[in-house]
Amino acid sequence: MTNRPRLPDPNGPELADSTLAVHAGEDRLKVGNAMTDAIFCSATYTFPDTQAAIDYATLKLPREEYGRYGNPTERVAERKLAALEGGEGAILYSTGMAAISSLLMATLQSGDEVVLFDECYHRTRELCKKHLGKFGVVTHQVPACDYERMEAAINERTRLLISESPTNPHLSVVDLERFASLGKKHQVATMIDATLATPYNVKPLSYGIDYVVHSCTKYLGGHNDLLGGAVIGSEQALEPVRALRGATGMCIGPHEVYLLLRGIKTFELRMLRHNENGLRVARFLEGHPRVEKVYYPGLESHRDHEVAKRTMRGYGGLITFLVKDADHVQTAAVVDATTIPRIGPSLGGVESLIEQPIVMSYHSFTKEQREAVGIRDNMIRLACGIENPEDLIADLKQALER
Secondary structure (H helix, E strand, C coil): CCCCCCCCCCCCCCCCHHHHHHHCCCCCCCHHHCCCCCCCCCCECCCCCHHHHHHHHHHCCCCCCECCCCCHHHHHHHHHHHHHHCCCEEEEECCHHHHHHHHHHHHCCCCCEEEEECCCCHHHHHHHHHHHHHHCCEEEEECCCCHHHHHHHCCCCEEEEEEECCCCCCCCCCCHHHHHHHHHHHCCEEEEECCCCHHHHCCHHHHCCCEEEEECCCCCCCCCCCCCEEEEECHHHHHHHHHHHHHHCCCCCHHHHHHHHHHHHCHHHHHHHHHHHHHHHHHHHHCCCCEEEEECCCCCCCCCHHHHHHHCCCCCCEEEEEECCCCHHHHHHHHHHCCCCEECCCCCCCCCEEECCCCCCCCCCCHHHHHHCCCCCCEEEEECCCCCHHHHHHHHHHHHCC
């Protein structure tokens, strides 16, 4: 019996995300006739004779040679991620930051410049300004979603425009069409970290973005049990990025790939609940007298609501809010009073997480440095999981009203 073509079949019907999440990139008949793809715990892959090794090297045959360059199960996950994003290819990494680091290292050299919005993930900003700066890369930081300031910062040395969308923790939403058009106008590549949006809520490549980056640790894995990252784009653009991954060894492990594939199977189901929980909890918080402000793009009060409504299918499970007239101690008391969310970093898992940004991500910053990037002492970041929304709301209500 011959194997059927992998989904999505370019000559077949267009498939929904739920179908792609389950089937895309997989062979219909697998090793051992198993339902799931095997875990290949092999550092090296052997050849039957010398001529087979020569054929592999000269003809670029589609098989593995050494674990640093690829793994059979990893290829399945890469094809699945590319299908979900509508890209030609994807490259998996050990973490989201490894994916971003590899992309920047592969596309930039000394004397090049990048422009990024100031609400990008603080480690991305640190990578660009502090670490790449030591190798002669110049970084310009401009206010989030200020496209005029971004364009003014572009010059003949600019090679990359960078943003998250939505941003973390303020959840600003980038007008992807406008962002992409800036890159095309000035012949500069564009990168969007869409971790918070996920391919379910927005597909940046469809707007003309060149590279999409994900921390697979978050919504794609979905269970707070793996670390992983991915870069997705055209095969041509990804070729030097993949080559650099092989040289630097930023590869993902076989067990993490298995967990990622297992998590993606329920991706759409989980995103439906994350989106529902995020919107319902955000609306509750906005109406509570102890809450000063809520950052959530699904709310009409959010600065970028119209852009989000136009470009996003849903708004995700992450919410940031300010406790009214509270200092950092009083804000911590609200966090500590919750009983369902666990206190910790990260987001996108089935369990809800809660934290104060000044404690987790910005503990090493001075008060002045935090305020410069909009991190307040009374700020709480809540990553809604897939628990019952009424239970989450009741828990927040009792915590706020103690």
